[in-house]
Amino acid sequence: MKELLPYIFAILVGLFTTAESYISSELGEITTPSIATFYNLFIGVIIFSIPLMLNSNVAKSSEVFKTKPLLLTGGIFGALIIYLTAKSIPSLGITVTLTLVIASQILSSFYLDTFIYKFRPLGINEIIGVLFTLVGVWFIVK
Structure with a gap:
């Protein structure tokens, strides 16, 4: 638990x-x-x-x-x-606003974890995750 x-x-x-x-x-x-x-x-x-x-x-x-x-x-x-x-x-609206908020949180925290604090290595999974995040934002905002 x-x-x-x-x-x-x-x-x-x-x-x-x-x-x-x-x-x-x-x-x-x-x-x-x-x-x-x-x-x-x-x-x-x-x-x-x-x-x-x-x-x-x-x-x-x-x-x-x-x-x-x-x-x-x-x-x-x-x-x-x-x-x-x-x-x-x-x-x-709530959906677009929070989509942009969450995406910016994901991308900025990814940057900090990967390049500043070195908690996560930069690999293909991370790159695909960032691309999916950006594509998801695009679909919701459009």
Whole structure:
């Protein structure tokens, strides 16, 4: 079961991404994408504050100020992901938007894994996978 858990988490991330994208774009249409992004992140802070306080990890959270400032930029990317998704969906729809999001995630992570971190060697399977990803995007976007 322990080996299965990361796969379940990854599938949940995909499902949650779709749900979050839809909800943020709907809220962004009623208000603005900026307001939708703010409330999305604000509610997230409230939700994650509860277990942080209950587990007495508040003292441990001060360690974040001892890290490299670059490691704190994830929040900027998270906010931009929510905002740009909320801006894209009304024009492109959920399927095209998330197809482009997922394809760009696959291609950028492939680049990092293969050429920067050297987790994966570049072989024929990887090249075929990249080509299939690009062809799949083309078919869905067209």
